[in-house]
Amino acid sequence: MNKGEEFKKSVKILYHLMMAGFCLFIMVGVLMTYYVFDPNFSAFKNHTETTTLLKEVDENIIENGIHLRTGFVYAEGLMTVINNCTNCHSAKLVIQNRMSKEHWNETIRWMQETQKLWDLGLNQEIIVNYLVTNYPVEDTGRRENLTNILWYDLEN
């Protein structure tokens, strides 16, 4: 290997390195310019999927364990409850109540006999389990202490 060839090779390496550096520079530049206009790189994502997700999130946001739209506790059976129990009346009516399994089943029967509720089939057990688990009956005695008192100064 003579000195001439060695020099040529060095130049070639240097050239490749410079070209690689230049390409990298251009690529980074393009990326940065793109980032200014579309910071989420949304153009590269599946559009249908994204909008579906966004719409769906509006409907069923869960925050601090609560399904925001209805106020129901996020737990097993939630969607079955929503789909069967909020068509006629508000979820607020359900959430206010505390009943035993037997009492809920009796209430469901009453709604079927007088309020046009459909046959719940296997969903009935899912619904009643959800209700008694997440909204359990508590013994409140014959008169409870006053709670949630908001104290304020009263000038006479």
Add this chain to the structure above:
Amino acid sequence: MKRRDFVKKTTLSSFTALIGAEIVFGFNMLEGYNPLALEEPDPFKMFHKNKEMVLLNDKPWNMEAQAHLLDDKITPNSVMFIRNNGLIPEGIDPLSWTLTIDGASVVKEKTYTLTELKSKFKQHTYQLTLECGGNGRSEFNPPAKGNQWTIGAVHCASWTGVRLRDVLEDAGIRNDAVYIGYYAADVHLSGAPNKEPISRGVPILKSLQDETLIAFKMNGKDIPLVHGYPLRLVAGGWPASVSGKWINRISIRNKIHDGAKMTGKAYRVPCDPVAPGEKVKDEDMCIIESMPVKSLITYPKSGAIIKEGASLNIRGHAWAGELEVTKMEYSIDFGSTWKECSIEKPANRLAWQHFSGWVEFPKKGYYEVWARATDTQGITQPMVVPGWNPKGYLNNACHRIAIKVS
């Protein structure tokens, strides 16, 4: 993300379950689906209610007051509780609205337009106490089913209308008349056109009282839509469900009215007292008539901190269904001792009465001011929650407020 996915999958699978087949492209189905929750109007604005009112239910609308909101002697619309059983009727036209008097015990069926009602019969104005039968339900143990009212399902507005008696007598009441029943224009929650949300009534004797009105004005103005525009039956002192909203027909019945929420366990309590939680057969339940004696401290708002040595002015209202309140007392030592305070006569029969007093506290500390009323028959409000009943009606336990002396 995991939660979203989970919820999304469960939503889809429950839709699938409903339809009974897998939904192809299900993931795209929710696109364009407009959540109703986002379009719902603000009930406080829509019904002109005070922002401190408590919304219990939005389908059907149910909203209650807090004690301190009810301080006015005549309750304004802004703090009147809402108890709806069905959906508010839409597109009401007062010009074409009619009221029909019919039934097995009517002499001649008659129909009146609003103008006819207003011009043909003498008009009367009464202040009438309307309390929901389930007011106080939230305190029953074991819990009773339904809207969990605390203390705010009561009001006493001024109602103007014609006497139900005058209208019934114009059509003619047969000797065998037992009951009247109202029918109204509201729509059942299920949307079924042949189902009525509520159709209650009163024995013929109550219907013939001077104060039982077919009202078209409340506090001097047209009745607000949510409270029964354009016509409401108003029967003070009885469960407010008797005072039917949006009424278009009244039947004179030759038997006890059997409309929606007259039968079963609705607005009924056990004929004989039962143990808490006991099962009661429908035939052992009796219709609630007059509401029991009760009172409410409307000033000050619970939670007041006052200086040691200062005396505290308290005031509020008391009522007793068909009866009058004769004595009003308060206690600051959980009922160990009671002091009497002044109680005014009612503006008219079946209107609530106003009490007021000055309370002294012996030393610093936490106190509760309890109030109790006694009616003309010597019956006094209980300090504990009264007789348990399956639907949680008639809780007339003493009201109390918290006070701190510092």
